[in-house]
Amino acid sequence: MDLLGTILWPIKWVVELILVAFHYVWTWVGLNPNDGLTWVLSIVGLVLVIRAALIPIFVKQIKSQRKMLEVAPQLKKIQDKYKGKKDQFSREAMSRETMELYKRTGTNPLSSCLPLLLQMPIFFSLFSVLNDAQHEKAGGGVGLLNETLAKSFGESDLFGAPLKATLANNEGSVLVIVFAVSMIALMTASQFITQLQIMSKNQSPEAKNSPMFKQQRILLYILPIVFVFSGVAFPLGVMFYWLTSNFWTMGQQFLVIRNMPTPGSEAAKAREARLAKRGKLVIKDGPLSDETVVDEVPKTTQRQQPVGKNRAKKQGGSK
Amino acid sequence: MTTVPVSAVSWKYALISVFLVPRNVAVVVLRAYRAVISPLYGDVCRYYPSCSSYTLQAIQHRGLSVGAGLGILRIARCHPWAAGGVDDVKPAKNPRYALTPFGFVVPRSHGKG
Numbered sequence: 388m389d390l391l392g393t394i395l396w397p398i399k400w401v402v403e404l405i406l407v408a409f410h411y412v413w414t415w416v417g418l419n420p421n422d423g424l425t426w427v428l429s430i431v432g433l434v435l436v437i438r439a440a441l442i443p444i445f446v447k448q449i450k451s452q453r454k455m456l457e458v459a460p461q462l463k464k465i466q467d468k469y470k471g472k473k474d475q476f477s478r479e480a481m482s483r484e485t486m487e488l489y490k491r492t493g494t495n496p497l498s499s500c501l502p503l504l505l506q507m508p509i510f511f512s513l514f515s516v517l518n519d520a521q522h523e524k525a526g527g528g529v530g531l532l533n534e535t536l537a538k539s540f541g542e543s544d545l546f547g548a549p550l551k552a553t554l555a556n557n558e559g560s561v562l563v564i565v566f567a568v569s570m571i572a573l574m575t576a577s578q579f580i581t582q583l584q585i586m587s588k589n590q591s592p593e594a595k596n597s598p599m600f601k602q603q604r605i606l607l608y609i610l611p612i613v614f615v616f617s618g619v620a621f622p623l624g625v626m627f628y629w630l631t632s633n634f635w636t637m638g639q640q641f642l643v644i645r646n647m648p649t650p651g652s653e654a655a656k657a658r659e660a661r662l663a664k665r666g667k668l669v670i671k672d673g674p675l676s677d678e679t680v681v682d683e684v685p686k687t688t689q690r691q692q693p694v695g696k697n698r699a700k701k702q703g704g705s706k
Numbered sequence: 707m708t709t710v711p712v713s714a715v716s717w718k719y720a721l722i723s724v725f726l727v728p729r730n731v732a733v734v735v736l737r738a739y740r741a742v743i744s745p746l747y748g749d750v751c752r753y754y755p756s757c758s759s760y761t762l763q764a765i766q767h768r769g770l771s772v773g774a775g776l777g778i779l780r781i782a783r784c785h786p787w788a789a790g791g792v793d794d795v796k797p798a799k800n801p802r803y804a805l806t807p808f809g810f811v812v813p814r815s816h817g818k819g
Binding site: 444447448482483485486487489490493495497498499500501502503504609613 | 742745749750751752753754756757781782784785786788789790791792
């Protein structure tokens with residue numbers, strides 16, 4: 388076994404465990420174990436388990452994004468310092484200073500690379516099972532996906548479209564082409580909506596002025612092209628994984644933007660308006676406002692004037 | 707100006723270039739990744755330079771195997787509980803090669819001798 392295989396082995400093993408467990412459940416419910424639908428539902432189950440396991444990381448990320456409010460003034464200072472400087476060195480220096488600030492204040496809003504990389508083997512092992520089936524290679528996975536199950540997975544078809552087929556290698560089936568093309572369209576649409584709702588609604592005005600934002604905007608239009616290219620090469624089964632995952636992201640993003648939007652963004656204003664309509668608006672600037680550092684209480688040496696009892700009553704009510 | 711015969715210089719140059727082939731192949735792969743796949747994720751890395759940029763630099767300075775190893779260690783460090791911050795590749799003690807604008811590693815002796 389090569390080095391990469393050794394690193395990926397545990398992840399592949401867990402993927403197979405979840406996949407086979409779901410397959411067992413669906414068979415037990417009464418679905419045909421060799422039918423494509425059973426396997427597709429197993430893939431959907433796999434996505435749900437993995438994405439649910441990633442929720443804590445997601446929540447953590449949102450929390451640190453909210454905490455960024457605390458450092459907004461310092462961040463603004465850095466951005467002002469490099470305002471209008473578009474050369475490579477200034478940009479680099481700005482990124483460096485921003486990163487230092489995040490580290491110093493413990494407010495790093497970025498999600499980190501490792502979880503992304505851990506998701507790759509999942510994709511890869513699904514791909515290899517289906518790919519092996521396509522090339523009629525015997526042998527199962529590394530764990531619970533034994534030879535019989537792997538064969539059943541590889542040879543199954545959904546309403547007549549084999550899960551192992553790709554758009555490029557469609558075995559002359561019109562159904563495969565229809566499935567693949569509509570899935571590419573759906574994937575592109577969902578990714579597009581996800582990105583667009585983050586960018587148009589859930590960005591604070593400061594973030595909208597940053598160069599990163601403009602870069603993201605360009606990406607929005609490159610993404611669909613990437614999907615088309617990869618859609619051609621991936622088997623239907625793998626595309627079902629991707630599609631479900633995209634839908635999950637879209638739903639998750641929608642809920643987050645609706646219920647805990649970035650303070651100061653359009654979505655936050657919309658939420659306040661919604662709450663006000665129902666008469667439920669509680670004035671506070673976000674669920675984490677108690678954690679916000681308030682260091683700008685003006686301290687004056689001036690003595691508070693004493694107020695008569697009656698006058699205090701008239702003024703007050705607030706206390 | 708040195709008076710080394712031209713053929714000797716070019717032989718040395720060619721040999722070093724061959725030695726540099728593996729890391730330059732990796733440079734192409736990483737550049738392609740950074741141009742096509744990286745953008746799909748947007749900004750995720752908790753460090754500066756980002757993991758892929760760090761790996762690219764590490765491979766340029768230290769060669770394919772050491773550089774790739776450093777890259778793997780860096781990705782392992784880039785988890786949701788990491789503080790992040792600036793984390794540069796340690797520069798080589800005596801830089802022997804030059805970089806083209808694209809990022810290819812070439813022998814320093816080229817041209818100026």
